[in-house]
Amino acid sequence: MSSVPERSEIDTEYTWDLESIYATDEEWEEAFETVQSRLDDLKQYEGQVTDDGETLYSVLQLRDEIMREVSMVYSYARMRKDEDTTNQQYQAFTARAQSLSSDASSAASFIDPEIQSATREEITAMVESTEGLETYDHYLDDVLRMKAHTRSAEVEELLADLSEVTGGTSEVYNMLANADMEFATVEKPDGSSVQITQNNFTTLLKNQDREFRQTVHESFYEDWADVRNTVAAAYKNAVKADVKTAQARYYDTAREAALDGPNVPVEVYDNLLESVRENLDKLHRHTELKGEALGVDEVEMWDLYMPMTETESPDVSYEQACEWTVEALGALGEEYQERVQAGLDSRWVDVYENKGKQSGAYSGGTYDTQPFILMNWQDDISSMFTLAHELGHSMHSQYTKQEQPYVYSGYEIFVAEVASTVNEALLTQHLLDTVEDETFRRHVLNEYLERFRSTLYRQTMFADFEHQTHKLVEEGEALTPDAVDQVYGDLKREFYEPANVDEHIEREWMRIPHFYYSFYVYQYATGISAAVALSQKILDPDDEAAADDYLNFLSKGSREYPLELLQGAGVDMGTKEPVQAALDVYGEYLDEMAELI
Template identity: 70%
Template sequence: MSSVPDRSEIDAEYKWDLESIYATDEDWEAAYEEVAERIEDLAAYEGQATDDAETLLEVLELRDDLMREVSTVASYARMRSDEDTTNQEYQAMSARAQSLAAEAQSAASFVEPEIQSLTREEFEEMLEAESDLETYDHYVDDVLRMKPHTRSTEVESLLADLSEVTGATGEVYNMLSNADMEFPTVEDPDGEAVEISQSNFVNLLKRPDRDFRQHVYEAYFDEWESVRNTVAASYKNSVKADVKLARARNYDTAREAALDGPNVPVEVYDTLVETVDDNLDKLHRHAELKREALDVDELRMWDLYMPLTGDEGPDVPYDDARQHIVDALAPLGEEYQSRVADGLESRWVDVYENDGKQSGAYSGGTYDTQPFILMNYQDDISSMYTLAHELGHSMHSELTKDEQPFVYSSYEIFVAEVASTVNEALLTDHLLETVDDEQFRRHVLNEFLERVRSTLYRQTLFAEFEHEAHELEEAGEPLTADRLDDLYQGLKERYYEPADVDDRIAREWMRIPHFYRAFYVYQYSTGISAALAIVDDVLEEGEEAAADYREFLQRGSREYPLDLLRIAGVDMSTSDPIERALDTYGQRLEQLASLV
């Protein structure tokens, strides 16, 4: 029987090195207590932040020091919890850390409203009196920009205190989908029992036996059917929270509120959806080619993940994947490449799936730690690409920390997904240029097409879904399980017009955790569009374009996202990068079609 191993069965070299943050949980506890005591130091400045330039600098530096410590405490607790979501001790630790972070945010909530009591001219006078405030110039500009949407100190404090409550639906969903739901075990064509999990579901849908794929598909979504009302209630209340918080901050819509944070015009969102909708013919062509490759009368939803190559992909052991990725990053410069190689040797990555582990993948860590990458590596090409993706995030953080103070060390998701997808695109180019094995090359090309399909098309479908769901809530329409299913199925039918869209796929929205971060997913689509343009420039122009890209990574959040991307030579205020990405998708689709 195939089963997911216990964490204790996995070798230490394939686990992330959380002991580099705190050697023991007792050390974490001591850090927690120390940070908790410092919160009052910041709160004592309330009402005084803008008394003079020196005080404002003290407040900002104290706030940053405190948040640095809180982020490290919270990150450690979260990652321990993600190692095994059934471990109640670490769940409690993570909950305490979230409460601490909320308390710190509440204590700091006076800072921005007090800065907003200033005019730009008054801040300029403070700059003349205290030159060290220059560090915070862009930050203050951003705070003043948000003045119409920032409430009084009392209201901001209340909203900060309520952040645990307003974000609770995502936590409930996470516990349901990763800890409490038990997916069935199915028998594969060889008679072996296979346990379906969140991590291996898509991989099982790549198996060559069509009846087995159908069995997996139906069993998986039938399990979601058993909790559909719970998930619908969870998502409905998540959407309600988005809408109410947007209105509390004087926005007309939740989408406007979400996009205004990073200063991205809603027109960018609309341009993405319109451009993708205008190019659905390419996706329809992809679906039709899958039908032909499978030699079936009708493409079904359990066929969507099957490769155009018509056979199961080659195994890619983790150590092989590491070497491919390091080699692929050579165009970004020797220093960049070496840093990735060193990180992979320094236990940045928690590699394999274990019982109770958080599904999916992410890049974590803080300003004061090394990067940490959660994986559920499955020894295939897709997992190799996921590793390259997360390493892009990690290197973005590393290069930003090298050049920027803490206040600019984070970066908006809008630009974060560029760094991750640049790595993927470089990996594709490298493998197609250097690997002689024709089967491997066909699968690499197929992986590229699937990445574009699932990133540019699929995430835009998701973006349409959550936009329409929020519009229904804003119009006072009920978000029932049936309504959400109908909305999702309608989109699926339009995007996959040549295929048979059955009723079970209407529940697919239930398995998407990103919906609990409102208006997040569209940035995967804009990110891959920008990334493909950057990689084209790097490969054509060499070091000059690579240097521009590295500068973009080093800038962190010191400029607004669209301005940052212009440093790298991309203008996302237009449809051009999206159209270029879709053209590349169409060209490579025909290239693979001619091979298979």
């Protein structure tokens, strides 16, 4: 019987090096207490933030020092919990760290309103007359930009205090999905048994045996049906929290509030939805080609993850994936390539699935730590692309930390997904150019087509789902389980028109954790659009400046607004052109696959 190993059974070399943050849990406790005791230091500045430039600079420096320490405390706790979400000690660590983070935000909540109480001319004069304060010029511009949506210091403190509560539905969902739920064990075509998990579900749906795929599909979603009311209640309250928070900040909609944070016009969102809808014929063609490749009269939902190849995905070991990925990233120069290799050798990556481990993959870490990548390796091409994707995030952080102060060390998801998807595009081209095995090449082409489908089309469908469910709440409608199923099912039927959309797939929304991060997913779709344009420039031998321009983009962090950063790298996301260009590339790859089929 196939089983998922315990954490203790994983070799250390395939685990991330969290001891590089705190050698022991006792060190974490000391750091927690130290930074907690510093929160009151901020209060001495309340009411004095804009007295003069020196005071403004001092309070911003102190806040950044404290937040750097808080982020380390939180990241360590969260990643320890993610190693095994059933571990109650690290559940408690994470809860305490979340409270600390909320307390820190509350303690600093008076700063922005006090800055906004000054005029732009007064702030400019302080910047010009105070050494060091020029570092914060973009940050100060951003704070003043948000003046119309910032409440009084008292209300801001209350909103900061409530953030732990308003964000609590995400934690409830994650504990249910990753710690408490156990999915069915099914019999494989060879007679062995395998337990379905969040991590292996889509891998099992790539099995050549169609009857087995149907069993996996139906068993998985029937298990979700057992907690349908619980998940619907969690999602309903997450949407309500988004709406109420937006209203508290004088926004007309939750979507407007979410996009205004990174200063992304709502038109960018609308352009994405419109462009993708105008090109649904390409997705429909992909679905039809899949039916042809599989030799079926009608594509079912359990067929969607099947590759358009005659065999299952070739096995790809973690070591081989690392080698190919590093080679592919040579297009960005030797320094980038060497830094990736050094990271892989320094235990950036927590590679394999274990019991209780957080599902999916992400890149984490802080300004003062190395990057950390969570994986759930499945020995397939998809896992290799996920590794390249997360390394893109990690290298973005590395280049930013090297060039930017802490205040600009983060970056908006809108640009983050560009860095990750550029790596996928470079890996695809490298493999198509260098691997001679035709079967493997077809699998690579199929994988990239699937990533177009799942990133550009599927995430846009998710974005439309979020838009519609939030709109229902904003219009006073009840977000019942049936209502949510209806919205999702209708979208699935529109996007996958040639396929049979069964009742089980109407519950697919229940397994998407990103829906608990308000209006997050659309950025995957805009990200791949920008990434396709940038990767083509990087791979163009006549564009000698493209790689340097791209690395400069990575080095800027959040020093400029997202659309400005991308314009500097050569892509204008304020128009429909990048999205349409990416969809055109998708169409070209479909033509190539059609010839192979």
